[in-house]
Amino acid sequence: MxxxxxxxxxxxxxxxxxxxxxxxxxxxxxxxxxxxxxxxxxxxxxxxxxxxxxxxxxxxxxxxxxxxxxxxxxxxxxxxxxxxxxxxxxxxxxxxxxxxxxxxxxxxxxxxxxxxxxxSGGFHLPAGLRPGHRPAVPHAAHARLTEREWQILRLIVAGVSLTEIGRRLCLSVKTVSTYRSRLLGKLAIVSNAELVRYCIEHGIDD
Missing domain, CATH: 3.40.50.2300 (Response regulator)
Incomplete structure (x- = not known):
């Protein structure tokens, strides 16, 4: 059992x-x-x-x-x-x-x-992924994002305002802005428009 x-x-x-x-x-x-x-x-x-x-x-x-x-x-x-x-x-x-x-x-x-x-001690993974192997996507800069930064990235790209993001995630607008600044820094971009372009180029979607 x-x-x-x-x-x-x-x-x-x-x-x-x-x-x-x-x-x-x-x-x-x-x-x-x-x-x-x-x-x-x-x-x-x-x-x-x-x-x-x-x-x-x-x-x-x-x-x-x-x-x-x-x-x-x-x-x-x-x-x-x-x-x-x-x-x-x-x-x-x-x-x-x-x-x-x-x-x-x-x-x-x-x-x-x-x-x-x-x-049984084995690994159940998506097709094309094996233990010790990482596909091209996780090597990109966005592989360094935390889970919270991922959440905020997706909401920003979906056009959700920082105020609404804060409401949905139970965070202050200041905290959301801090996360936004961190994720933009990790991706070496400076605007939401560049963030959308980055996601398109790297195939990041819902």
């Missing part, structure tokens, strides 16, 4: 995934956490067959949590779940210690396969 720790800040999503996996005879969710801190607490009490970890959570980055898990429990299998495209985040998650990366818009069968593969 593969015993799973589910880490996601949306209770409805956790409930739906718990029902989905209950149909599988060889796996079950035995513990849940709503953020990275709770996930680490669960892991300090006991190991799990697989940790399902959301990339984007309120109150902390899933990638940061992944790095902490990998540092404290190097052999703990982790499968990352995300709404972000695989070609932009999978290699980064792998480098941080994940055994797999599955976009939330994929078929449930892919997630189930990823769990079984990770539990």
């Amino acid at each position: 593969i015993e799973i720790l589910m880490v996601d800040d949306h209770a409805i999503f956790r409930s739906g995934l718990r029902r989905l996996l209950s149909d599988e005879p060889d796996m079950r969710i035995v513990a849940e956490a709503g953020n990275g801190r709770e996930a680490l607490e669960r892991l300090r009490n006991r190991p799990f067959g697989v940790v399902l970890l959301d990339v984007s959570m309120a109150g902390g980055s899933g990638l940061d949590t992944l790095r902490r898990i990998h540092a404290e429990w190097p052999s703990q299998p982790v499968v990352m779940l995300s709404m972000y495209p695989e070609e932009q985040y999978a290699a980064i998650a792998l480098d941080a210690g994940a055994n797999g990366y599955v976009s939330k818009d994929r078929d449930a069968a892919q997630l189930i396969d990823a769990i079984r593969i990770a539990a």
